[in-house]
Every structure is written in C-alpha cells, then in structure tokens.
Amino acid sequence: MKTLLIRNAACVATMDDAGAEWRDASVFVRGNLIERVGPAHELPQTADEVIDARGHLVIPGLVNTHHHMYQSLTRAIPGVQDAELFSWLRGLYPIWAGLTPEMVRVSTQVAMAELLMSGCTTSSDHLYIYPNGVRLDDSIEAAQAIGMRFTATRGSMSVGRSAGGLPPDAVVEREDAILKDTQRVIEAWHDARHGAMVQVAVAPCSPFSVSRDLMRESAALARSFTGQGVRLHTHLAENDHDIAYSREKFNRTPAEYAQDLGWLGDDVWHAHCVKLDDEGISLFAATRTGVAHCPCSNMRLASGIAPVRRMLDAGVPVGLGVDGSASNDGAQMLAEARQALLLARVGRAMQPAPSGADGRTFFGCDLGPAEMTARDALRLATRGGAEVLGRRDIGQIAPGLCADLALFDLRTLAFAGGAVHDPVASLLLCASAPAAFTLVNGRVVVRDGRLATLELEPMVERHNRLAVELAQTAATAP
Secondary structure, eight states, rough: EEEEEEEEEEEEEEEOOTTEEEEEOOOETTEEEEEEEEEGGGOEEEEEEEEOOEEEEEEEEEEEEOOOOOGGGGOOTTTTOOHHHHHHHHHHHHHHHTHHHHHHHHHHHHHHHHHTTTTTEEEEEEOOOOOOTTHHHHHHOOOOOHHEEEEEEEEOOOOOGGOOOOOOOOGGOHHHHHHHHHHHHHHHOOOOSSSSSSSEEEOOOOOOTTTHHHHHHHHHHHHHHHTTTOOOOEEOOOOOHHHHHHHHHSOOOOOHHHTTTOOSSSTEEEEETOOOHHHHHHHHHHHHEEEOOOOOHHHHHOOOOOHHHHHHHHHOOOEOOOGGGGTTTTOOHHHHHHHHHHHHHHHHTTTTOTTTOOTTOOOOOOOGGGGGGGHHHHHHHIHHHHTTTTTTSSSSSTSSSSOEEEETTTTTTTTTTTTTTHHHHHHHHTTOOOEOOOOTTTTEEETTTESSSHHHHHHHHHHHHHHHHHHHHHHTOO
16 A cells, blocks of 8 residues: 655644644555654654645644535525525525536535635535436535545435425425435445445435424434444524424424434434524433534524534534535635634623632633633534544544545744744634645645645636526526
8 A cells, every 4th residue: 555654744733532732743644544643753754655744734634514515506696695594595495496417516526625625524415405317426426526535415305385394395305205315325325434435324404394204214214224324414403493493383392303203313413503402402412412513604694603612511522514605605614613613702702601600700701712712623623523423533643544634834824923832723713724735535635725636727617607507597487
C-alpha cells in the first residue's frame, strides 16, 4: 500500500480521548488508514507522497450530519428569503418539483465541493423528493466522482396537502414504492465495513409529510439489516409550528411521537431539535438518540436556538449540520462550527439566571462565554458528528482510523495575530480560511486550496445554468 507523510505540522489537533495537540508533529498514513501521529522527529521522514505541513494546523476531517444538497440550486431565491420554515417550504416545493437527475448530480457535487474546501470530509444528505426519474443513486454516484465520504439517506414524503400534510400532492410518493426503493438502495450501496465510503440511511422527511405507518415500517426496514449499521434519520421539533402540528395531529410532543413510533435509539439521529423540551432531552439521552444541530439554518428561518449545552450535559450525542443550502445559503462547515460556538453563548445569555446562582454567574448566565468553547465546537464538528452518524472509524486522528484530514495554513491573513497564540482556538474564533489540503480516505481531494478531483469552474457554470432552468420551469408551470 502507498504511504503518505504529512510532515512537520505546526500543530496536530487529534481530538482523541486525551485531547492531544502535538506541536511540530507529523501524521503517517499507509493506504487509507492513519498509522502513526506524534512528534515529527519520531515518525518516518519519507513516504511515497510527502506534504510539507510547516506552518499548518492539521485537524480531523469535519463531519456534516444534515444537508439537502439539491437545494444549492435555490440559494437566495426571491420570494422565500424572509420566510419561516412552513411558508419557506410551501414556496419551494413547486420549484423542486422540476428537479432532474442531472440537477441532483451537479448540485450534489457543488455542495460537496464547498464542504470539502472548508475541511469537511464526511457528509450525510437528506434527499426526500424524487420527481422526473430522480434516484438516490444520482447523489451517490456524484459523491463517488468527487471523492467525499457519504451517508446517503433515502428520504421520502407520502402525505400530501389533500391528506393534511404540508407538501403538494404532486411531490409525494406511494408508501409501498418508497419502502421498495429504500430496500433496493440499501442492498445496492450500503457498506458496513470499517472505512466505508458509502452508507445508506432510512429517512422519512418529517412528521408533517409522512404517515405514522411509514415511520414505523421504515424503522422496521432499517433494523431488519441486523448488524449492518443502517441508521434512521428525520427532522424533529424544528420550530413552534412543528410543535403545534405534532400536538394537533398526534396529541404528542415531537419526542413523545418519536418514542411511540420506535424512533429513539442509538441508531437514530434527528435534525434540528430546536424545541426539544427537558423531557425530550431526557428521552434522547437515555436512548443515545443523536441530534444534528444546524445553527445557521435555525437562525436563517428564525426557528430558535437549540439547547445544545443542555443536550450535551445530559449525554445526548450532538453533531453539526449545514442543512439545506437554501435555508443556510452557505455550506462552509468551519463557519457552521463557529456559528454553533457563538449561538450557544448568546442563547445562554438570553436565558434568566438560575435560582441560587453561585459565583459562576456572569451577566445572567451560569457559564457565560464558557457555555461553548472553541474546542467544544471543534469536537461537535468532528467527534460529535462521527458519533451521530454511527462511525467509529472517523472523527479523530488516531492509529487505525481513516485518513480523513484537513490542513489550514496558519501563515495566512485569516490567522494573523491569532494562530501565534492558540492555533486551534483561532481556527474557530477567526474562522474564515479555506482548507489548504483536505484528505479523504488517504486521498488528497483539495490541494493548495483547489479541488483536485473535478474541474470546479465548468461544474459551477453548469450548476448556475441548471439553477436558472429550474426556476424558469417553475415560473411557467400551469
């Protein structure tokens, strides 16, 4: 197997159990796995490929736990720029009904390029709309071409507006067809092995777009693949309207609804959970149910501030998600981690001081700015995301784990005056720099700040033409 040496890095932040951060360090890779990490003078000095990492910070590849990549075609589109979740969806469903297989492939690669260039090496994607011959395979094949580690979720919508759901009837599917195709893609693509590049999860879209029967049968289908690690994913408790819908239709809180349907467990992760109450947090913690925290999308749609610190303190697995590009308008994973840090601090500051607060109280907070530290945020974006996706082979730099790494040049303008004091904290607090190198499974996919696997400029040009075509098709539809 070929070897690769990342040599003489200014700092390697391993995010391992001990939180080791090595100065003047190297990482030695054999094949697709990390073999050694530590002081540069203790590691080999040569390899088949050597990356000179002087002046660079090396971190584990970031892990994105929630996205809708096709939505990169409708970023900043007029008409829904100032809408909350439900009206935003009602405005966009008719546009997305025009999606084609080519649009899904190209938009997936554009979204993945943005993630890779921000140091993200693994991403999930929630594709829940399948018009005009679109298949989940379109996303998976796009991921293989660009070189990203991928958890592809077979999403679905089955309850249209005429049956009390939110989406138009034209974009929902029959439930028997959904389950049949979901089984097909699992059998065709899901890989349970260490270092798998493609995994498939089962992902009915949301309580307001699928039936209770489909939720139950989807869970049963995923769990029928015993020992294969097929996971479950959906949206839950995203905003006040989401809570109201759940109470009106099911007479349950979202967490209670999930519990009733078998949608709690260490094989499940839910997106958003902005409105998860204390009882819900306790249920999630007891069952090790994961959460994809999407701070930028939650702010963009004015959904609220998720109680992330309470979740973490209770023992809930939490990772980060950039969410759909049209509800975030960006897919820069490092920026998402910085936003999580900042939002946690301001969210705590907006809450009243606890009764009997002690000397830790700071302007009405029980932790103050320490509610979320820079290293906490980086851990969410690496170890947290790996746990939420059920991956024990990524998320940290340690021997035997996959060689998914991101390198940032600390000598650039973005780090001026910061990296000299604390290179790891400056990555989050000063976050604006693209990755200099991104490696996935031991393969360099971003080199010197440029995508190395596909031609970026023609891809963006094609994506923009398709975005215009999609919008125009919707505008002229009867």
